[in-house]
Amino acid sequence: MDESAVIRAERLTRRYGGRTGFDAVRGVDLSVRRGELFALLGTNGAGKTSTLEVLEGLAAPTSGTVRVLGRDPFQERRFVRSRIGILLQDAGFPMDLTVGETARTWAGTVSRPRPVGEVLELVGLGGRERVRVRQLSGGERKKLGLALSIVGQPEVLFLDEPTAGLDPQSRQHTWRLIDHLLGTGTTILLTTHYLAEAAELADRLAILHHGRIVALGTPTEIAATRPARVTFSLPADTPFPELAGTAITVDGSRIVLTTEDLQQTLESVLYWAGNQGLRLHDLAARPASLEEAFLAIAESDDSEGVAA
Numbered sequence: 001m002d003e004s005a006v007i008r009a010e011r012l013t014r015r016y017g018g019r020t021g022f023d024a025v026r027g028v029d030l031s032v033r034r035g036e037l038f039a040l041l042g043t044n045g046a047g048k049t050s051t052l053e054v055l056e057g058l059a060a061p062t063s064g065t066v067r068v069l070g071r072d073p074f075q076e077r078r079f080v081r082s083r084i085g086i087l088l089q090d091a092g093f094p095m096d097l098t099v100g101e102t103a104r105t106w107a108g109t110v111s112r113p114r115p116v117g118e119v120l121e122l123v124g125l126g127g128r129e130r131v132r133v134r135q136l137s138g139g140e141r142k143k144l145g146l147a148l149s150i151v152g153q154p155e156v157l158f159l160d161e162p163t164a165g166l167d168p169q170s171r172q173h174t175w176r177l178i179d180h181l182l183g184t185g186t187t188i189l190l191t192t193h194y195l196a197e198a199a200e201l202a203d204r205l206a207i208l209h210h211g212r213i214v215a216l217g218t219p220t221e222i223a224a225t226r227p228a229r230v231t232f233s234l235p236a237d238t239p240f241p242e243l244a245g246t247a248i249t250v251d252g253s254r255i256v257l258t259t260e261d262l263q264q265t266l267e268s269v270l271y272w273a274g275n276q277g278l279r280l281h282d283l284a285a286r287p288a289s290l291e292e293a294f295l296a297i298a299e300s301d302d303s304e305g306v307a308a
């Protein structure tokens with residue numbers, strides 16, 4: 001276990017329904033370093049929220065060890081809760097309070113609150129202070145949840161799907177806020193279904209599948225577990241040679257090469273085209289995306305172990 005990590009889980013399991021119940025989390029090891037943004041990805045039901053709730057101290061692990069800021073978040077809840085912020089998937093606010101009243105009530109429970117007006121401005125709810133919670137849209141309630149999670153200036157922030165249901169502009173706004181929080185030294189663990197979000201924000205990420213971590217690393221490392229592609233079009237009836245270490249798919253005039261060594265394959269293609277005096281149309285070369293890596297994992301039902 002990485003002793004310097006701010007969030008640590010070792011062989012964490014969580015079972016619902018007692019001895020003969022369902023294992024939602026099956027031996028998760030992870031560590032999040034100070035100031036890092038770590039993303040937890042996975043298909044629906046993979047165990048992200050179940051893991052997060054244990055790390056947040058909202059539930060006890062069935063077995064395994066969890067530490068947040070060096071303490072057990074369930075047993076030493078008082079110490080940990082005053083230093084962390086939590087955005088739940090379903091916050092469940094009192095509907096009759098206004099946005100301002102809700103935020104002020106929450107600010108009254110933390111030891112070093114930020115000014116409420118500043119927090120509402122930060123999350124994009126400036127000017128909505130007098131609106132009742134029941135009148136807020138789903139996206140605005142999400143922003144209110146985010147406001148409450150940061151009002152206490154937490155050292156560690158847990159965000160369960162912080163941008164779910166937000167329009168593209170609000171999502172960008174939340175990304176900038178997250179960036180700002182990272183800039184002030186906050187450690188963030190978030191879950192998301194938006195792979196572009198994870199690729200953009202995460203220093204490192206883990207992909208959960210059926211309660212196990214099946215990939216762990218930087219977004220680039222995880223994407224690199226899938227082959228890269230070189231694509232181009234050839235004039236009709238131009239034969240293309242086989243290249244070592246490269247799989248080829250021909251769709252009319254379109255050639256798709258998949259390869260573990262993008263540079264080598266691209267060099268070979270360009271060398272061949274140069275010798276043939278050919279111009280390759282729509283030539284593109286790109287590494288695999290995080291989305292491709294994720295889909296490959298989601299589609300394999302028996303993935304086990306850590307891939308990176």
Ligand SMILES: Nc1ncnc2c1ncn2[C@@H]1O[C@H](COP(=O)(O)OP(=O)(O)OP(=O)(O)O)[C@@H](O)[C@H]1O
Pocket residue numbers: 016017022024042043044045046047048049050051
């Ligand atoms: N209270 C509960 N009792 C029994 N089973 C539960 C309970 N809560 C969750 N589960 C089950 O545990 C598994 C993991 O659920 P969890 O909510 O952790 O997944 P998730 O990765 O967060 O999914 P999503 O992306 O859909 O939010 C699911 O199969 C779910 O049905």
